[in-house]
Amino acid sequence: MIDSNTQVTSTLLYLDDVSVSFDGFKAINGLSLAIEPGEMRAIIGPNGAGKTTMMDIITGKTRPDTGDVLFEGQMDLTQHDETEIAQAGIGRKFQKPTVFESQTVRENLELALSGNRGVWASLFYRESEADAARIEEILQTVRLQQRANELASDLSHGQKQWLEIGMLLAQDPKLLLVDEPVAGMTDAETVETAKLLREISKTHSVIVVEHDMGFIRDLDVKVTVLAEGSVLAEGSLDHVSAHPDVIESYLGR
Amino acid sequence: MISAFLFRGLAGRIAWVAAFIALLGILVPLSNLMLPSDHALYVPDYIVSLFGKYLTYALLAMALDLVWGYCGILSLGHGAFFALGGYAMGMYLMRQIGSRGVYGDPILPDFMVFLNWKELPWYWYGFDQFWFAAIMVLAIPGLLAFVFGWFAFRSRVTGVYLSIITQAMTYALLLAFFRNDMGFGGNNGLTDFKDILGYTLQNPATRAGLFAAAAFALSLALVISSAIVRSKFGKVLLATRDAESRARFLGYRVEHVKLFVFTLSAMMAGIAGALYVPLVGIINPGEFAPANSIEVVIWAAVGGRGTLIGPIIGAITVNLGKSWFTAQFPEYWLFVLGGLFVAVTVFMPKGMLGTLSSFSDKVKSLKPAPKPSQTEAGEMRKEGEAS
Numbered sequence: 001m002i003d004s005n006t007q008v009t010s011t012l013l014y015l016d017d018v019s020v021s022f023d024g025f026k027a028i029n030g031l032s033l034a035i036e037p038g039e040m041r042a043i044i045g046p047n048g049a050g051k052t053t054m055m056d057i058i059t060g061k062t063r064p065d066t067g068d069v070l071f072e073g074q075m076d077l078t079q080h081d082e083t084e085i086a087q088a089g090i091g092r093k094f095q096k097p098t099v100f101e102s103q104t105v106r107e108n109l110e111l112a113l114s115g116n117r118g119v120w121a122s123l124f125y126r127e128s129e130a131d132a133a134r135i136e137e138i139l140q141t142v143r144l145q146q147r148a149n150e151l152a153s154d155l156s157h158g159q160k161q162w163l164e165i166g167m168l169l170a171q172d173p174k175l176l177l178v179d180e181p182v183a184g185m186t187d188a189e190t191v192e193t194a195k196l197l198r199e200i201s202k203t204h205s206v207i208v209v210e211h212d213m214g215f216i217r218d219l220d221v222k223v224t225v226l227a228e229g230s231v232l233a234e235g236s237l238d239h240v241s242a243h244p245d246v247i248e249s250y251l252g253r
Numbered sequence: 254m255i256s257a258f259l260f261r262g263l264a265g266r267i268a269w270v271a272a273f274i275a276l277l278g279i280l281v282p283l284s285n286l287m288l289p290s291d292h293a294l295y296v297p298d299y300i301v302s303l304f305g306k307y308l309t310y311a312l313l314a315m316a317l318d319l320v321w322g323y324c325g326i327l328s329l330g331h332g333a334f335f336a337l338g339g340y341a342m343g344m345y346l347m348r349q350i351g352s353r354g355v356y357g358d359p360i361l362p363d364f365m366v367f368l369n370w371k372e373l374p375w376y377w378y379g380f381d382q383f384w385f386a387a388i389m390v391l392a393i394p395g396l397l398a399f400v401f402g403w404f405a406f407r408s409r410v411t412g413v414y415l416s417i418i419t420q421a422m423t424y425a426l427l428l429a430f431f432r433n434d435m436g437f438g439g440n441n442g443l444t445d446f447k448d449i450l451g452y453t454l455q456n457p458a459t460r461a462g463l464f465a466a467a468a469f470a471l472s473l474a475l476v477i478s479s480a481i482v483r484s485k486f487g488k489v490l491l492a493t494r495d496a497e498s499r500a501r502f503l504g505y506r507v508e509h510v511k512l513f514v515f516t517l518s519a520m521m522a523g524i525a526g527a528l529y530v531p532l533v534g535i536i537n538p539g540e541f542a543p544a545n546s547i548e549v550v551i552w553a554a555v556g557g558r559g560t561l562i563g564p565i566i567g568a569i570t571v572n573l574g575k576s577w578f579t580a581q582f583p584e585y586w587l588f589v590l591g592g593l594f595v596a597v598t599v600f601m602p603k604g605m606l607g608t609l610s611s612f613s614d615k616v617k618s619l620k621p622a623p624k625p626s627q628t629e630a631g632e633m634r635k636e637g638e639a640s
Contacts, residue, residue, distance in 0.1 A: 100488075111489065117505050119509055124258055126257075
């Protein structure tokens with residue numbers, strides 16, 4: 001009893017028996033998941049397994065029908081909206097790279113930079129040296145210094161993905177949700193992205209959803225396999241890929 | 254802090270345009286009042302009134318641009334905020350008539366005497382004072398926009414649905430103001446004004462003063478709007494326009510962003526309406542007509558949305574065209590207006606100003622200059638080889 005209590009409070013993100021259905025279709029079905037502080041977790045699963053819906057629930061876009069979603073052991077995420085959850089320290093990268101296309105790379109990062117998000121604060125905001133240095137540092141991390149003053153719409157697909165990861169870094173959340181970061185990337189870019197995420201995971205907790213098995217192998221972290229809205233298997237990549245249920249759900253019956 | 258904020262608004266061509274408009278506000282009245290009528294630079298009275306009216310339209314179009322061009326809120330109800338500001342000013346002007354009305358009642362406006370009303374309705378109290386009316390010019394459109402926006406934005410009504418309910422809002426107000434028992438003069442509205450702040454409205458000097466007020470208001474509103482769109486808040490506005498849910502996931506309270514800019518824009522529209530009414534001498538429910546609000550959208554689109562200056566140019570150009578056409582070929586104006594909107598949408602999606610700037614960009618890029626994109630591509634190739 002005491003054990004499970006301490007477990008809850010030390011866990012960064014805790015989902016317990018979460019279910020949600022859309023028009024009778026159970027997108028998430030009794031899902032339980034715990035992410036420790038500083039952990040990087042990869043989530044895989046076939047199409048329709050509920051990966052994106054799970055992210056929607058964590059970030060407040062979708063409200064679950066039943067179950068608990070706790071952040072840092074005390075914040076009930078089902079009771080807050082996207083803005084509050086983002087301000088509490090959960091950042092999200094979308095499956096399709098979503099950056100502010102009509103603004104420059106630097107402006108995108110400036111918007112993401114952590115700080116007061118209020119109307120007055122942004123009206124009278126003046127960039128401090130620390131902020132400018134931080135943006136410069138992130139530009140370097142995501143390898144976009146050369147393109148800092150170009151419109152985000154002019155970036156290549158892979159660069160947009162990196163810009164969005166850079167925006168996540170600027171936001172400096174406690175937990176990063178990264179949805180298919182290497183979709184549409186070249187092999188070289190994929191390797192770079194894995195490096196980048198491993199770097200980020202030294203200072204942040206990260207959940208990565210991805211299809212690309214090579215990429216997951218590069219990340220070298222604990223893997224959770226989702227299927228039909230619940231956890232099918234959990235463990236190292238080798239462990240889960242040897243699991244008979246996983247083989248069946250991926251290869252079909 | 255405020256001065257630093259406004260100073261940022263004076264960047265680039267905005268400073269020139271704002272200074273030019275303010276200068277017009279000084280020179281046109283001076284020329285109208287000081288020069289003899291046969292002087293080459295003399296501005297006749299009717300031009301002062303006509304262009305004064307255009308300046309108030311320009312302010313309305315710029316206010317719309319702030320919400321539409323920068324925040325993506327296509328309001329088809331900005332005519333309502335304009336009309337409400339106009340009515341607030343009209344109520345002040347009505348009460349200035351005093352016993353000079355047809356029925357000679359010292360308190361009640363003529364239409365109330367005509368309707369056999371015995372006392373002034375409570376909501377007409379205070380409008381005999383200019384300062385009170387001036388506050389109401391801002392407060393009433395602002396409050397309506399705030400309440401409307403509060404419900405609409407919180408419920409995440411966006412896009413065409415929002416446009417439709419703003420149309421419904423102005424249409425509902427149109428119907429309400431048509432009713433005699435609303436107490437705003439019904440069908441006829443408010444008219445027969447005599448003076449403003451003690452100056453006779455028929456006097457050319459008063460008209461020149463109103464022209465100057467319209468020019469200064471437009472100039473100041475342009476600087477304030479420019480300061481807003483150049484601040485970090487302006488970037489948040491664009492972010493909300495382009496990817497609303499992304500802005501939410503970054504932790505921005507999108508509904509507050511929209512509410513602020515919508516309310517501010519409505520207040521600017523209210524000021525425009527308040528300046529318009531003494532210049533044209535009448536305000537009636539026709540100002541709430543849905544078509545009026547749509548016309549404002551056309552001005553902004555023709556001039557170039559998302560530029561602040563474009564809608565000013567668009568409002569003046571389209572209304573010049575309207576004045577000319579309705580005199581020469583009155584029956585064709587609506588076809589021309591419709592055709593203009595279609596043509597701009599299809600051939601100049603960025604409007605006059607946007608097309609002009611992209612043309613000048615093209616001219617610039619034709620000159621031989623080191624192409625940054627090539628050198629960068631080279632560097633990236635090197636990087637790729639290294640890794």
